[in-house]
Amino acid sequence: MKKTVLYDHHVKLGAKMVEFAGFEMPIQYSSIKEEHHAVRHDAGLFDVSHMGEIKVIGEDATRFLDHVYTNNVNAMTANQILYGFFLYENGGVVDDLLVYKVNDEHYLLVVNASNTEKDYRWLLKQSDGFDVSIINASDEYSELALQGPKAEAMLQKHTDYALDSLKFFTFDDVQLENAEFLVSRTGYTGEDGFEIYGDHEAVKVLFKKLLLEHHDLKPCGLGARDTLRFEVALPLYGHEISETITPLEAGYKFAVKMDKGDFIGKDALQKQLEEGLTRRIVGLKILDKGIVREGADVYVGDEKVGHVTTGYLSPSLNKAVALALVDKPHDKRGTELSINVRKRFLKARVVKKKLYTK
Amino acid sequence: MKTPKELYYTESHEWVKIENGQAIFGITDFAQSELGEVVFVELPEESDEVTKGEEYATIESVKAASDINAPISGVIVEVNQELEDSPELINDDPYENWIVKIEIEDKSEVDDLLSAEDYEKLTK
Structure with missing residues (x-):
């Protein structure tokens, strides 16, 4: 280790x-x-x-990153940082990351520790035909x-x-x-x-x-x-976003620029937008006594309509709250849902995703 | 770590006190320290049956939920309701703040429990 x-x-x-x-x-x-x-x-x-650092350097660095990244790299100025995603063709998330622009031919990518190797290999695979060097600099x-x-x-x-x-x-x-x-x-x-x-x-x-x-x-x-x-509803890879949960479902449309030109996964997201989302990450306030944790199933009556992606007794609110992926139309604010915790069902209400505001 | 001599223990870090033919259950100092701050205890109800080695309560720390197992079998006669509003009492003093009292079903099960001395060896 x-x-x-x-x-x-x-x-x-x-x-x-x-x-x-x-x-x-x-x-x-x-x-x-x-x-x-x-x-x-x-x-x-x-x-x-533990966070991973990957450098992308070369004449095509900007064009390459715009091809693999959901946010608009071409519009960045030097010393600016953007949040966004690498996606699979099906719109699922490879990773969420920050892109630091040093200059047009030099970027630093800060990625999740658990995904560093995967991201690095994935970037190499996508880089055919681009004049870029991709360097896993995490150990530096x-x-x-x-x-x-x-x-x-x-x-x-x-x-x-x-x-x-x-x-x-x-x-x-x-x-x-x-x-x-x-x-x-x-x-x-x-x-x-x-x-x-x-x-x-x-x-x-x-x-x-x-x-x-x-x-x-x-x-x-x-x-x-x-x-x-x-x-504050910042997503954690493997929880609110994952290979099977798209950034749109997670509510991160602001970091996905559909009008910037093609990028990997764009077609799948376009389709999702046209057909309408079927589910969404929401906030939950737990009304009964108890705490719901990641993985707990969410019900409306007998029908399973989602699962908890993260749950805690919030230290700032001193209340049990959760983030959950919930099928439409049960994602509407104010909807009462029921969460299975061990042998019990706890009542919960859909609230806004950002659970804590100053 | 405190390990009161007069109590019995389990490998899963519960303690048992035998008093007037009844058994009192709690979790050990080691257990509360491993769990960190307890924020919620899901308690069973009076007259619930508990089975040796099986979960009868759940203690939630900030990070996670942990099942608490019954060291011996029996029927619950009293539940420490104070823990419902003040779960942190478990951290303050895990031996003073018991979880349930039970009517013992089979007294011979007590023989399978660890002594304070054996339990201390386990947690060293």
Whole structure:
């Protein structure tokens, strides 16, 4: 199993380590709830070095990415970031990812750890006839996510770069302490914050320094990362989007540009749009006592109409809520559904997907 | 980790206290620490039958749901309703905060349980 450069440090901080996507990662340090609240109210620091980084370089880089990516790469400016998908011909999702534009002939793709190898091979396969080099650079980078309302003020203490000029979904080379990093104003928590990429040693030093100098900064594990992204309806591959759930069904049409020219999977999505969606990801508020989890079946009377894709007792709301893939017309807001949990059926109501709003 | 001497234990990290011919069930310090913060306990009802080795309650942490098994068989005579509103009591003190009391069906099943000493070896 792989370890990030911070492994020993996590153990020293008392983290509970688990296997995730082939890495030994911290699931929590003190408590998922406390870490969750730290990010919502102060700031949290995540080691996300397991994420994959793939470089696409070459004369045809822009044209190639527009062929494989759902969002409009040609319209990007340098230092901009776009969220979008790689799709199979049938509209199912290969992966969701961020594309960082360095210049017309150089892009950095940040992909899910569990999909890095798959994405890399898939990209190679699609690259026939394009003048591009595709490089799996995942082993070159370590990555931190500094997230929360205090993130900017904290990071500003470590650089002369005016961080307030770094806008949402842009990035730049930033000197932090005495090392160079790629810093982007992005995240997976619904809070303001940064994702920080650098070489292993530099990231290790920065992680320790940040925690040492900011007492209101908490180290956070994958447990809180999941509850945070869930509350604001950011999808997780294999749950809200997958090989069999399209971005349209997941409600991510804004990251799919149907008018930009051809891309892999476009025809299938076009067909889905013309025929109308048959199901959709919705939010659920659980009305009975209990918690529904991923995989629980959703019913209307005796009829199975969907399944839960993620479910928690939301730490921010202190209520049981869920995201679920539900057949139409039962996806309408206000609809009462029933969720099978072990031997019981819990009543639930369809609510908006973004379960938590500030 | 605390392991009170007067209790019996199972390999699946439940404890049993024998008192006035009845058995009281809970989960161990090790179990609560592994689970993390308990956010919900799905309790059985009085007069439900429980079977040795089978699930009788479910404890939910932030992350996941875990089945809690009956260490011995019997009929439930009392349920700790306090856990319904304050599930975190399990984390605060897993030995004080029991889950159910049962009327024991077969006293010889107690012999199959682990002593505190044996259980401690298991969790080392």
